Amino acid sequence: MSETFDYAGAGFKAGLEVHQQLLTEHKLFCRCPAGRYTREHDGTVLRHMRPTLSELGEYDGTALMEFKTRKNIIYLLNRINTCTYEMDDTPPFLVNERAVDIAIEQSLMLGCDIVDEVHIARKQYLDGSIPTGFQRTAVVGVNGSIPFRGRRLSITQVTLEEDSCREVSDRGHLIVWRTDRLGTPLIETVTGPELRNPEEVEQAILLIGKLCRSTGHVRTGIGASRQDVNVSVRGGRRVEIKGVPKASWARRLVHGEAVRQVNLLRLRDELHRRGFTEPADLGIEHRDVTELFRRSVLPALRREAWERWVEAGARRPGFELGEGPFTVRAVRLRSLAGLLGHPTQPGRDFSHELAGRIRVIATLDQLPILLHDGAWPGVPGAAAELDGLRRELGCAADDAVLVVWGPERDTVTAAEEIRLRLEDALDGVPSETRQPFADGGTDFERILPGPDRMYPDTDSPPQPLEAPRVRALRGALPPPPWERETAWGTLGVPAADIDELIRHGGALLVDRVVEEAGADPRLACFFFAERLKGLRREGLPVDGIAPTVWVELFRLFANMLVSREAWRLLVTALAMNPGRALPEIVRELRIGEPPAGWQEGLVELARTARPDHPDGTSAQLRRYLMGRAMETLRGRVPARTVAEVIVREMEAAP
Amino acid sequence: MSQNQDPLKGYCGPARACLESYGVRVWSDVRLVNAAGSVFEGVILPRSETFDDRHISLKLHNGYNVGVHVERVASIEGLGYKEAVYRIPEQEFPSRPDLPSVSLLGTGGTIASRLDYRTGAVIPAFTPGELYGAVPELADICNLTTRKIFGVFSENMGWEEHTALAEAVGAEIEAGADGIVIGHGTDTMGHTAAVLSFMVQDSPVPIVLVGSQRSSDRPSSDAALNLIHAVRAAGHGNIAEVQICMFGPTSDRYALLHRGTRCRKMHSSYRSTFRTVGDIPLCLVNTESFTVINEDHVPRDPGRKVRIDTRYDDRVTILYYYPGMKPDVLDALVDAGYRGVVIAGTGLGHVNKPLYPAIERAVSRGVHVMMTVQTLWGFVQMYVYETGRELLQLGVVPLDNMLPETALMKLGWVLGHTEDRQEVARMMQTPIAHEITVREPHNGYLILQGGLPEVDEFVAAHWK
Numbered sequence A: 001m002s003e004t005f006d007y008a009g010a011g012f013k014a015g016l017e018v019h020q021q022l023l024t025e026h027k028l029f030c031r032c033p034a035g036r037y038t039r040e041h042d043g044t045v046l047r048h049m050r051p052t053l054s055e056l057g058e059y060d061g062t063a064l065m066e067f068k069t070r071k072n073i074i075y076l077l078n079r080i081n082t083c084t085y086e087m088d089d090t091p092p093f094l095v096n097e098r099a100v101d102i103a104i105e106q107s108l109m110l111g112c113d114i115v116d117e118v119h120i121a122r123k124q125y126l127d128g129s130i131p132t133g134f135q136r137t138a139v140v141g142v143n144g145s146i147p148f149r150g151r152r153l154s155i156t157q158v159t160l161e162e163d164s165c166r167e168v169s170d171r172g173h174l175i176v177w178r179t180d181r182l183g184t185p186l187i188e189t190v191t192g193p194e195l196r197n198p199e200e201v202e203q204a205i206l207l208i209g210k211l212c213r214s215t216g217h218v219r220t221g222i223g224a225s226r227q228d229v230n231v232s233v234r235g236g237r238r239v240e241i242k243g244v245p246k247a248s249w250a251r252r253l254v255h256g257e258a259v260r261q262v263n264l265l266r267l268r269d270e271l272h273r274r275g276f277t278e279p280a281d282l283g284i285e286h287r288d289v290t291e292l293f294r295r296s297v298l299p300a301l302r303r304e305a306w307e308r309w310v311e312a313g314a315r316r317p318g319f320e321l322g323e324g325p326f327t328v329r330a331v332r333l334r335s336l337a338g339l340l341g342h343p344t345q346p347g348r349d350f351s352h353e354l355a356g357r358i359r360v361i362a363t364l365d366q367l368p369i370l371l372h373d374g375a376w377p378g379v380p381g382a383a384a385e386l387d388g389l390r391r392e393l394g395c396a397a398d399d400a401v402l403v404v405w406g407p408e409r410d411t412v413t414a415a416e417e418i419r420l421r422l423e424d425a426l427d428g429v430p431s432e433t434r435q436p437f438a439d440g441g442t443d444f445e446r447i448l449p450g451p452d453r454m455y456p457d458t459d460s461p462p463q464p465l466e467a468p469r470v471r472a473l474r475g476a477l478p479p480p481p482w483e484r485e486t487a488w489g490t491l492g493v494p495a496a497d498i499d500e501l502i503r504h505g506g507a508l509l510v511d512r513v514v515e516e517a518g519a520d521p522r523l524a525c526f527f528f529a530e531r532l533k534g535l536r537r538e539g540l541p542v543d544g545i546a547p548t549v550w551v552e553l554f555r556l557f558a559n560m561l562v563s564r565e566a567w568r569l570l571v572t573a574l575a576m577n578p579g580r581a582l583p584e585i586v587r588e589l590r591i592g593e594p595p596a597g598w599q600e601g602l603v604e605l606a607r608t609a610r611p612d613h614p615d616g617t618s619a620q621l622r623r624y625l626m627g628r629a630m631e632t633l634r635g636r637v638p639a640r641t642v643a644e645v646i647v648r649e650m651e652a653a654p
Numbered sequence B: 001m002s003q004n005q006d007p008l009k010g011y012c013g014p015a016r017a018c019l020e021s022y023g024v025r026v027w028s029d030v031r032l033v034n035a036a037g038s039v040f041e042g043v044i045l046p047r048s049e050t051f052d053d054r055h056i057s058l059k060l061h062n063g064y065n066v067g068v069h070v071e072r073v074a075s076i077e078g079l080g081y082k083e084a085v086y087r088i089p090e091q092e093f094p095s096r097p098d099l100p101s102v103s104l105l106g107t108g109g110t111i112a113s114r115l116d117y118r119t120g121a122v123i124p125a126f127t128p129g130e131l132y133g134a135v136p137e138l139a140d141i142c143n144l145t146t147r148k149i150f151g152v153f154s155e156n157m158g159w160e161e162h163t164a165l166a167e168a169v170g171a172e173i174e175a176g177a178d179g180i181v182i183g184h185g186t187d188t189m190g191h192t193a194a195v196l197s198f199m200v201q202d203s204p205v206p207i208v209l210v211g212s213q214r215s216s217d218r219p220s221s222d223a224a225l226n227l228i229h230a231v232r233a234a235g236h237g238n239i240a241e242v243q244i245c246m247f248g249p250t251s252d253r254y255a256l257l258h259r260g261t262r263c264r265k266m267h268s269s270y271r272s273t274f275r276t277v278g279d280i281p282l283c284l285v286n287t288e289s290f291t292v293i294n295e296d297h298v299p300r301d302p303g304r305k306v307r308i309d310t311r312y313d314d315r316v317t318i319l320y321y322y323p324g325m326k327p328d329v330l331d332a333l334v335d336a337g338y339r340g341v342v343i344a345g346t347g348l349g350h351v352n353k354p355l356y357p358a359i360e361r362a363v364s365r366g367v368h369v370m371m372t373v374q375t376l377w378g379f380v381q382m383y384v385y386e387t388g389r390e391l392l393q394l395g396v397v398p399l400d401n402m403l404p405e406t407a408l409m410k411l412g413w414v415l416g417h418t419e420d421r422q423e424v425a426r427m428m429q430t431p432i433a434h435e436i437t438v439r440e441p442h443n444g445y446l447i448l449q450g451g452l453p454e455v456d457e458f459v460a461a462h463w464k
């Protein structure tokens, strides 16, 4: 796929907004615990969002769209992780200072200039994802850059903000959110629009993710980091693919969006060719045709089928269900025959663009959302119904027609939305936010809001970031990933191990044991990358062992060579007995204390013990004896000494 | 805007000097470069007086705000000037002959507002035309006229303002309004509702106080819905009393109409902060219907003549009793010239013995001492214990279940009419607007205790 697309030729540009949750005990603006997710709730609140007026006394674009959907918004609350702040019934408390520190640290890692005074702003979101209707957010760092594929990737800004709710369901006019995640501190890292192709997008996501994680102060796991990818091609517009969950999805998504924009530009040219250049040129009419389809062969268009669907989904009037009786509404598009089937993304066409807008804005969500004459169902009798519809509407041969269905008022909104989307098509690519799917496709989520949805948060005072605070944080920064890669790569540490160390916190432990226990860096890397990974995979809670304990352990390794051979015993004991001191464990395991009479026992073993299935080679016998002997002697007698005794005895044997 | 406004509003010290040296001012669109070479393009914002004098506030073109330390400013280049426009485009409020006329009186605070996105300034909306732009639903409810009486924060309301407000209400009723809505900050809305209940009597139409707990510049604000409910209650409701209209639950479901003398703000920030105390609310109102809860109310009657009586004496205060209170507190009040003291006593209306001489002294100097309960719910019952009987003998006037704040407002109003001991006591003990109720229904006292399984179950099922 990607190989056949000329990204440079198309003027492809992409940039990232990487969201990374910070590892703090509490949320950003209240004292609720962070990272405590729940599946149950013990309270619910119903709210609506109302757009605030914009400059001309009109509602701002995104706001208007979100208001039109007239969503009922329900929040599911759990008192374990939610207080009255999350409910928007208490103003914010002072910002979490630990989160500010981590945000500064992250900004410094990204090469940013730290702002002198942090001002908290409100960024409006009317979809209900935040009960206040806005996200509290503040710029902490600006003007950064990181090395990327032989050049510098600019970091436009780093902001500290509160995470939003998790969506539970979105059906018709009702959207349900869970508030557990709401308020978790996160940073958003914005790069310049400098990524040249999908591969670079993926690489940049991985690099920034690694950089964020290299301090050990961010959250990991599902949902702890998400990225929005902004894509445009020449002549197109910035489209944001929202919440890409994995770097590996990015390539196909980004490619698909580039193709989509090129195709939408082609569609624009075709519209212009047909003489449609201004909104006034479009001839779009809609009409209630419910009666015409009363006994339709297509179940979706019949009232009884609709009622059954409503009942099956338990859709309640005033909640999920829109206003008015069931209505089938036909929309005639003058001289636009064939354009609904115009390809957009791989596997999708322009009718999907309309369906996306109808689903989100008119909240009509019974699949397939719309039917159009370019892909009318092939069931017997359907074609005749389509002919009847075209006659009823007085369609000319080059007119296109489509139908939508649902509560009356929503079908009117849908028809209006179709008109608006076609107006956008005259101009090419609308600026919007799109949600990604695993198959590489995307669908409309909302119109991309501009800077005019931001305003200062009057609930929070500005906060100066004094130079000594920034200096102290800068002094404590770990080396950036690329420096580690060079330094450890030179020592012969495999790239995969370095990556593992940086992503899972091992790198910081390597630093400690090298600095404080004089450990060999290469061996320490191997230990914390490979050995620990193995134990972690076996389920041993090795991440609970404190850095100071690791330092102690490596001091032991340095001072008592034999203890290294017992690393597995020691780490297991430390992991399973948090709080117990290393010397105590060493004493208990009798590390470095050869058992009395161990040599006599070994001689006896060498003379008598034999493998169950001997193959007659001395190598097998030696290995077998070694294994048996080390069961009791590991960490107490050096393996090499044990081997010497065994070899000696084997040679002495008749 | 006005010529005399400071072009460097809020800036002083080094920050002011810095801006002056670069010849830029508040609302200048600038390109600021700092010592690290970072470029900030945006508008210089006015700075709050409470912020320090070492930073310059900028609204960046991407919408964010930052503060730049003056010592890190390398250069500032003026690019233009973008002043906030403190004006909302007005659209004429439509008039329909079939709708009631409602008069909205403003006391300060914002009912509706818009944002200036370029600068982030919040601009209040108040005239009918402005309100129509912000809350267009109002046009389907009534024909609206508005009148700004004054602009003060709720905490700055005082006797003078109460008087002006009562007179304005009277004038609007005389002028034929079918209902009055008063926009008011929520903090002292209860006090204003109480005093209006005494200053405005026999109203033929509803008088509804309304405010918001989340300001109207927030998408989640309760302001618009509160206003819709209040205008409905004033224009279409049938309760011609002074009442408070605010959210019933915290959800966007319905409002409760509370009687002005029996209502209290019970949470500093919740939407459903107002509660009727010691009784049940008057009515439930939503965008479609009214559900009367308390049948014992004064119905609308266009024939009734309103009486405005705004005489008052502001030398009144509340003494919130606490264990170990010393008599000098009361002595000091008397010496300062206070004429009326409402004690919020413990339990059934008690204070400690050491206070008795001070009470005796106060009464002997003509000060009127009233007793209410700090429990808020329940009656003063001074005959039950010896303490109470002794206090009565000292001349303390028990006020049954009158709320302390209501008692304060009433005492100020009563003392504007008479100084006669007997007459003051008689007036205080004779209810005008249910400030004392004859009986307390058992559902007039309900504070559900969270954590109990049955309560949590109820809350989980009903908070929608």
Ligand SMILES: [Zn+2]
Pocket (backbone or CB within 6 Å): A027, A030, A031, A032, A081, A082, A083, A084, A085, A086, A183
């Ligand atoms: Zn909280």
